[in-house]
Amino acid sequence: MPTPPFAALFDMDGVLIDNTDFHINAWLQFSQHHNNPITKEQYIDNINGRVSADAMAYVLKRTVSGEELVALTEEKEGIYRDLYRSHLQPAPGLLAFLDVLKAANARLAVGTSAPASNVDFTLDGLTIRNRFDAIVDASMVRHGKPNPEIYLTAAGRVGVLPGRCVVFEDAFAGIEAGLRAGMTVIALATTHTHNELQDTGAALIINDFTELTVEQLLALLDEESN
Template identity: 35%
Template sequence: MAAQRQPSELLHPWLEAPPARHEVQCYFPPPTMPSSPLPYALIFDMDGVLIDNTPYQAKAFQLLFRDLGLTTNARQLLKRLNGMPATNILKTVFTGPVPKKQLEEYAAQREFLYRVLYWDKRRQTPGLSVFLRAARAAGFRLGLGTGSAPETIGYIIDHLDLRQYFDVVVGKDDVDKGKPHADTFTAAAHKLGVPPERCVVFEDAVLGEQAAYKARMRCIAVLSSLKARDFQAPLRVIKDFTEITPEQVRELLAQHSPVPKPSKERAKRNYMKL
């Protein structure tokens, strides 16, 4: 007698095995992190901003003029042309053309006189180190943009132990054209990796302010030798760095006020073509 088949053996073959499982793969993109905003940058002039040395600069020019038999008032001259390279300033005091090499020799003499006069007077502007430390802690990038030569820059910032605060240093030898052209501040912003609209320049000179505007940056005026009325349209004017905080600078930049156009009237007043 044939063996009796079990009920399961009588089922249709496709029921004899469990149905195949079909896995469905779902793609979940990784969570996106909110993008960090671009940093702000602060770019500082050196003479008259990091230090209050304008009277000594003027005295050195005056001694040079005396030796050259010139009667030019150095203090009044610097009110108009401060911020320019010394050779360019010297061009304006001679009635005729002077060879470039001769101008460079005069500028070297003036630099020697200035260092002798200022040697034991080197002091940073009140509140500067505190402000720089706070700015770095707040995430600002810091740059120095000056018309001075490397050895003159070192004479100040290394003696005062300020180099540690700056991410970049741009001087006379780093650009083709000094202030009032935009090159100095444009180069500093490029090296800092910050767009111009997120930069603010600290300047004590009218030509430096104009250079900032040509670089499409806003400016805070430091009143070390000029008055507030001498400047065109700074975001704010300060006597020194005890009068401002990095957070206040951030608030000023966050207002997105338009960058003023360089003033041709001020250019004429300072005998320069911007």
């Protein structure tokens, strides 16, 4: 009997690339410049994995929308891209893992809270855009993580039912989004430690993609559906 269709849905920051420290430093610089300095702990607990409108509201302590949101987002992301550009590289084991997923007829998608400019910077900078069947960024949804809309949209675009989707996430908000979408979640310990991720509901915690096989992924899907 053939294996039912399945999909692997990837967050971008902290998953496809291990760039959390660069985002933290960019937010620290941005918040300092706007006279509302934040700490690394505040970033991890309140910003990581969330769309720009929510992150800006937290940092600036007010609602930000429209053209102002676009301008402030690009200011912050410009800082990030300048910091990370010379370090841009795929997460360990990612490219080989994408290859074996494709060989297993998996559908692949990116579901990220990042703006389109950062998606272009990452996927085109690594020349991996064509490896994915769908890409969903913050501009394509009304509700950011932990709302499940990003991952439900990604699943719809690749034509796979939520119960046959595995989400790869590093952030608490993203893990919650995947679970609320009715999907199996695998957490990467790039932003949080194994201990911090232990009670999130993730089916598995890994350090990087060298620690996972397609067979393990399919077994997790079967376990979660029973």
